[in-house]
Amino acid sequence: MADLTPTPDRPGLHVSKPSPNTPATGSAVCHCGATATATGDNQVKALVDGYTNNHGPAHNRAGR
Numbered sequence: 001m002a003d004l005t006p007t008p009d010r011p012g013l014h015v016s017k018p019s020p021n022t023p024a025t026g027s028a029v030c031h032c033g034a035t036a037t038a039t040g041d042n043q044v045k046a047l048v049d050g051y052t053n054n055h056g057p058a059h060n061r062a063g064r
Contacts, residue, residue, distance in 0.1 A: 008033070013051050015044055030055035 006012040006029035017024040026044040027037045028051040038047040052058065 011056070013048065013056060015048065017041075017044075028055065030059070032059065 004014045005027055006014055008029060011029045011031045013028045015024060015026040023040045024044040025039050026047045028047060029035050032055065034055055036047055038044045
């Protein structure tokens with residue numbers, strides 16, 4: 001399987017939760033240069049919400 005971790009050359013959001021008994025992990029890289037990582041289900045949900053609202057797709061909606 002390909003490495004799906006976002007990088008400055010391939011910005012995006014990646015979330016992993018291999019099983020119900022392990023904590024989720026996430027990483028995000030935006031084309032604006034912002035980066036973030038999170039571990040734990042609640043923290044990863046906050047990462048996804050923040051990325052969606054303030055980076056990635058939000059930049060396209062704002063025309064930036």
